[in-house]
Amino acid sequence: MVGLSLSLLLVVVGLAWRALDDPYVATPGGSAAPTARPGQAALALADLEAAIERGDAAAAAALAPSGDADAADRLRAVVENAEDLGLEGVTLRYVDQDGGTDPTGAWQAVVDVTWQIAGFDPAPARSEVLFALRNVTEPTGDRVAVTAAGAAGGRAPLWLSDDLRVRRTDSRVVAVAGSQRDLARYDRLARLALPVVREVLPEVERRLVVEVPRTAAGLDAALDADEGTYADIAAVTTSPDGEVREAGPLHVLVNPSEMGRLKQVGAQVVMSHEAAHALSDAPMSRAPLWLVEGFADYVALRDVDLPDTEVAAQLADQVQENGLPDDLPGPAELGVGAPYLGASYEAAWLATRELARAGGEDALVELYRSVGAGDDLDAALRDVVGLSRDELVARWRDAMRSLAEQADAA
Structure with a gap:
């Protein structure tokens, strides 16, 4: 996918000359092969942007090819989604063609999209999204129609891609x-x-x-x-x-x-x-992943009335099978697709619960916030919770040993 690395000047110049005189490649039979029409595409996207801003689903549907009810429904849904979500600041800017143009005149464009849920998102989101387009000839003249927003093969924000x-x-x-x-x-x-x-x-x-x-x-x-x-x-x-x-x-x-x-x-x-x-803005946290994930599980499980052997059943199985781990789980154990991911999450939860038991819940929250803001973990553990890292790991291992024994006895 061509990104935003193209300069604004090149984009503007490209739009201008293509809008005035679309280039073509002659086929062996002498007829012109379909080519992308960036200028007309930019106009169609501007019309869709305006329809979203006005909440005009009918105007959006009219941007589909004549007779293509499915495309019209998809575009109508885009406007209705935006209205229901309370989107503001929606912009659709043509960037470049993606791939070739097929014999029917269908092609895809990379579109720079911005959007924001008013009152909920503190800043706009911005992403390059594939739009499916088609060159059409109608009694009123040639134009580029929109057949799908968030087309297959690229990022597809939900409000653009589904009803x-x-x-x-x-x-x-x-x-x-x-x-x-x-x-x-x-x-x-x-x-x-x-x-x-x-x-x-x-x-x-x-x-x-x-x-x-x-x-x-x-x-x-x-x-x-x-x-x-x-x-x-x-x-x-x-x-x-x-x-x-x-x-x-x-x-x-x-x-x-x-x-x-x-x-x-x-x-x-x-x-x-x-x-x-x-x-809690966890994706921006600078804390180790075991603390970020363990804290979220601590919050979620705090008032759930389940025995530890059920909450951490996968961890108990792993300890019984492979023995106690030497250290707290890291990114390799907690990443998407990692083996024994469930057990690693349970191990992170157990570590945060030991922190709360050692220093109290307020200390756990303070530790989570201070380390997330960049404070040194070892120093914060000592100052806030009153434990060294080695002492935490020792308590955590003892808790896992007890968990495995309870599971074995059950």
């Missing part, structure tokens, strides 16, 4: 590419997650945004990841454009395949975990 059900309140926005029943389920999970987080972090200012694609592949597309990357992940908290930055937007994106197989308690723990990430 959404949306619930927006003062505290949360939940957008689901599914049924009204799906929306009710995920909205309930989000609603219940908020007080769980605020019980531990009462001062958080962010509000919660949850997006649920239709499929696991839709999650990969929304995250611009290879298909299958997040197949085993129930949810992830990140920026909607893939660029995590200070004071940027953060959304919880759900894998409906994984979340759908969980029972109510498990699904709630996942949503509360991700809400803890989102509301």
Whole structure:
């Protein structure tokens, strides 16, 4: 995909001369092969942007090829999604052609898109998105029609790529590419997650945004990841454009395949975990990953009435099979696709619970915040919790040993 590395001058010049006189390549039969029309594409995108700003779904649908009801419905949904979500600052700027033009005149363009959920996102998201276009000839003249926004093969923000059900309140926005029943389920999970987080972090200012694609592949597309990357992940908290930055937007994106197989308690723990990430700006944290993930699980599990042997069943199995680990889990153990990922998350949770038991919950929160802001972990452990790192690891290993013994006796 051609990125934004093209200079503005080249883009402007390219648009100008192509709009005036589209180049063509003569075929052996003497007819002109279809070519991209950047100038007309830029005009179509400007019209779509204006339709989104006005909330004019009919005007957006008119940008589809005549007679293409599916494309018209997709464009109508884009406007309705934007209105339901409360988007502002939407811009669509043509960047370049992606690939060739097929014999029907269909081609793809890279489009620089900005958007922001008003009142929820502290700053706009910005991403390059593939749009599917087609050169069409109609009684009124030649134009470029839009057939799909968020086309296959690139990043596909959910509001551009699917028809959404949306619930927006003062505290949360939940957008689901599914049924009204799906929306009710995920909205309930989000609603219940908020007080769980605020019980531990009462001062958080962010509000919660949850997006649920239709499929696991839709999650990969929304995250611009290879298909299958997040197949085993129930949810992830990140920026909607893939660029995590200070004071940027953060959304919880759900894998409906994984979340759908969980029972109510498990699904709630996942949503509360991700809400803890989102509301505490965890993706920007400079703390070690075991503390970031363990803290989110501590928040989510704090008031769940389950025995340790059930909460950390995978960890107990690993200890029984392979013995006690020597050190706290690192990025290799906690990364997407890592073997025994569930056990590693449980190990991180157990470490944070030991911190809370040693110094109290307030000390755990202070440690999480100070180390996340860049303070030295070893120094903060001593000053805030009253433990050295070696002492923490020793307590953590003792807790794992006890856990494995309880599981063995059960």
